[in-house]
Amino acid sequence: MITANINGIPVHVRKGTSILEAARKININIPALCKHPDLDATAACGICVVKNNGGGKLLRSCCTPLEAGMNIVTHDDELQEIRKTVLELILSNHPEDCLQCARNNNCELQKMAADFGIRSNPLHRINKGIAPDISTKSINLVPDKCILCGRCINVCQNIQNVWALSFLERGIKTRISAAGDINLADSPCIKCGQCSAHCPTGAIAEYDETSRTWKALYDTEKYCVVQIAPAVRVAIGEAFGYPEGENLTGKLYAALRKLGFKAVFDTSFGADLTVMEEATEFAQRFVNKTGPLPLITSCCPSWVDFMEKYYSDMIEHFSTAKSPQSMVGVLSKTYYAQENKIDPAKMFMVSVMPCTAKKYEITRSEDMFASGYQDIDVSLTTRELARMIKQAGINFEGLPAEEPDHILGDYTGAGVIFGATGGVMEAALRTAHFFVTGENAGIMDFESVRGLKGVKETTVDIAGNKIKVAIAHGIGNVEYVLNKIQQARDEKKELPYHFVEVMACPGGCVGGGGQPYGVTDRLRVSRAKGLYLDDIKQDYHYAHENPYIKKVYDDFLGKPLSEKSHKLLHTVYTPRPLYRR
């Protein structure tokens, strides 16, 4: 612990604490644009400067550790003037089109300009004029709006280990781009959208599909149906002023019906179905040795894309089960259409996801057209849905809770925890336990897979079988797990794991790239807590107990891994080049 003074107030902090953090502890907010709590300071914006001992060189509080005996001043006339000038400099190189921006009313730069009371800018306008990159149809790169804080690159390289983004050129011409100045779609980008989740401005945002959705909703020929992913329900409230992690499932169903969807499904049902298929797959590989272990989960499209690009030698380890989104998608245009006598050609399936990569997933291979049509027509992010609800003039707060539509809407606690890291594993283990022993485990028996630790390794006991599992979230944490597997495989040693769950985004889907902005670990924890509470609240906690899961197998699919299941609910993977020309 060290002691120093900030604005005359003594502060005691752990050695290594930055001046910025230390000041926050005594309720002093030093403005900063480039620093993000998830990321190491890069010291790019120059806003957070402070004085030590009355002058000399200014220190950047984001990256300078507080040292014993320092006398820091965070605000005085000179500092205010310098900060304001730096902000004016940044604004002089930023388009003044807030009203047409994806981040309007939700932008860190805009907020700072408002806080600083910027009313005019005396400086010269320096326009960039760089064309946007919308090639991925998942995330849009708009370099004109970029303030070069470097967060996206930091997250892409250091948290996600993808290295799709980089800085190009130098000086005033510096810009963000896919490395090598190619289209993002041709780059190693996995569309996870963490860049957009961390961007302080509108320089990286989701590819907006709301207009296509509106068009379909107002098209009387179309029969619009929708599904919402687990993580959406505990995050959308942030857009309407609810407390962090508040579960708004019932209101969401109601709002979606008000928007004009004729049936509202829940991706958590698809999650239950994924558990059935995947747990069966696992049990078969574990007991009957029908395929290699460890089995690796495949519900995260960014992770699938990453694996196909970076670790294609692991393809045989991948669960062939489609993601919950895809399962609900294909069943809506087959099973649901058949049961309700709707022409699937007229159906328009929209998914609401915490994710930008789901936009990519819906056309990632021909398996995504298993119904004979494009199974999911549009995938929206949580952010897009929030905007649509507001645009539609729906008083979200006043809506009564509603129920989902049957046969693809009812879910168990196992399905809904898919949205948090460890959730897929936990849900699958619950069902695998039942498959092996014929009895249900306690719902807290596999609690050790929860939490925000980057790699969670644990061994669970199912009827005397020691099952070694690993859970990684944040692609940067995957390397450790995969290297261990590859090494054991190459050296023909004992398997380090039997079952591995990977989610591309830190915290899992609750921290997804399509969620409301401003995610931090605190928010990830609150959102996950909302899901675990939903689990407790449910009548059923085991996928195999979901009456509608039983029904879909009885009425339509037969049994897990049946021929029909294979045709509709499973997919194949293919190696993809890192760079496409």
Next chain:
Amino acid sequence: MKLILLKDTDGKKEEAVFQEKILAEMKKENVQGKWQVVRVADMGIYNKGVAVKILPEGFTYTGLSLDDIPALVRTSIKEGRELGEKSYGLKDKQVKIVLRNCGRIDPENIESYLESGGYQGLKKVLLELKPEQAIEELKESGLRGRGGGGFPVWMKWQFARKPESAEKFIICNGDEGDPGAYMDRSVLEGDPHSVLEGMLTAGYLVGANKGYFYIRAEYPLAITRVQNAVEQARAYGLLGENILGSGFSFEVDIRLGAGAFVCGEETALIASVEGKRGYPSPRPPYPSVKGLWGKPTVINNVETLANIPVVFSRGGKWFSSIGSPTAKGTKVFALTGKIKNSGLVEVPMGITLREIIYDIGGGMLNSYDIKAVQTGGPSGGVISREYLDTPVDYENLQKLGSIMGSGGMIVIDESDCMVDLAKFYMNFCVDESCGKCAPCRIGTTQMLEYLDSVSKGKAREDDLPRLKKVAMAVKKASLCGLGQTSPNPVLSTLRYFEEEYLEHIREGKCRAGKCKDLLQYSILQDQCRKCGLCYRNCPVNAITGNNKQGYIIEREKCIKCGNCFDVCKFEAISRG
């Protein structure tokens, strides 16, 4: 052995003819003893025709023609006397430590370096002194970094020495990027072993076994010579395992700078060596604690390292006897601008600007008066002529709003425009800003916009406080030294020459005639002889008329190139 060094300082490459002539004359005169005629790459003399230097006497002659050779050979070589009329007698106030060997030894031959006392300092450190004693010696010398920062070298080494680490690194910063500066190049090309010896000494004292030369790729000869020096040192057991039986091992590698000015900044340089984009990072942690690949790293500039062998061979006390109270030893300056003798000069710290300009530089080039001196390259500033008697050292230059920097020194006379000068340097800073941090990236561009509008007569008076405000923000809020010093050309010209800015703004006048947009060309009809020379030389046909009625300049077409002004034989074109 005696040496005759030969160089055509005009770059016309006539050395071969002169070498033949000298050899022929020597034969004719039957000169006895062991002589060698060497054509050298650099002698520290520029634009002075063919130059010859005779060593060890140090007789130096410039502006030689072939007809001078017989007398030269007879008097200076055969009889050992100085030949009066062609003598280049300016070197009095210079003290050569860094450049001690440049032009005197064969840079491609380690023997030549050894003969001049090379590797004696290293030997002393490795075999005679305890490391603590050696650091103490370095401390006593008072040597400070020559790359610009002026940080005490012993302290930097001490910081890197302290932490326990299996790996530590020494980096020689040879990414000399200031326009017009070439002292590092001259040392690397002329005396590579002295830099290597400095790195070895640093390596031993810090506990590093690996060094990197970071040399800009635009210096191919320096790279070749360093490579050659490394190979020779290895062959002589001065590099590699167990050097001189001391148990100390050291290896070096060469990395080439790819042309970014910012890579001369130490944290950006480290990123570049690591193969990353050359972006500076925040300090602390300082490289001496966490540098290359996260290990303790000492980065010293070429000139600093070239001082090291002398500090140890002649002792810290001797070294500290040269210089000013706060800065010891010498500094090499690249003296240029409106001065008679431009070139590299090495002077003791504390010498005045006046001494450098008049006693060494030979005074002003033209009839114009001196106006200012620009020091420190693009990050430096101008110092007005009232301060010519200031002793040159780190602190004094800083007080005057400039910096020592790596040692650029440009003499400015009344024919130079200060706005134009600031614009020139700001252009450089805009081009070379790495783009990482907002104040420098956008601030330099904004400053250039303001300077540009001043020089075009489009600025308003209230633009000046805005320019100053931006300059202060860039100075205070930029991350690295390059950004922090980039407003210096603006701030220092405003400090001493604000009235020139105001003249541009209020009167639309550039007194030096450098700001083209403010110039108006017209033909003085009284003087004009209607020869039509201007008419024929105008590249844009802005001059109309004929040799009967005379000519006029159409202002809207004129691009102010000045061709008409230059070609007119009758001073009939007015400019102003």
